[in-house]
Amino acid sequence: MTANLESKPAPLVAWPADVARTMRRNAVAYMTRHDHGPDIDPAEEHDVRANCGACSIRGWAPLTDDAGTEVPPAPNVAGWARVWVQAGRPSPVMFREAFEDERVTADNPAYASALARDILTWGVTFTQPSHVTR
Numbered sequence: 001m002t003a004n005l006e007s008k009p010a011p012l013v014a015w016p017a018d019v020a021r022t023m024r025r026n027a028v029a030y031m032t033r034h035d036h037g038p039d040i041d042p043a044e045e046h047d048v049r050a051n052c053g054a055c056s057i058r059g060w061a062p063l064t065d066d067a068g069t070e071v072p073p074a075p076n077v078a079g080w081a082r083v084w085v086q087a088g089r090p091s092p093v094m095f096r097e098a099f100e101d102e103r104v105t106a107d108n109p110a111y112a113s114a115l116a117r118d119i120l121t122w123g124v125t126f127t128q129p130s131h132v133t134r
């Protein structure tokens, strides 16, 4: 019997428990550990927060762009959807459409597949009102 090279991809499976525990621990740390104290010099705030993982993953962004135009808050780091899922944190409503876009994106199938595996592992969706399924 010959292998069928055109076969379907392997079925999606949850991350092994030990891997999932490490992912959860790292994601929670990433979301909660700020690289700065509470008192930030306003003149330095942009650079300090833009370079802080916890601020970035929570969607910190300047209220205006370089031209002074107001911009809505948005996650500004790569992989943010996976971090939110791995940490088991409810995603803010304002991020859910962007989360879903990352889940179904075709331009990075490896990322989308890993995100789907995260969702399978932790039971989170971005389309249900409560969005945490377990």
Ligand SMILES: [Zn+2]
Binding pocket: 034, 035, 036, 049, 052, 053, 054, 055, 056
């Ligand atoms: Zn921060």
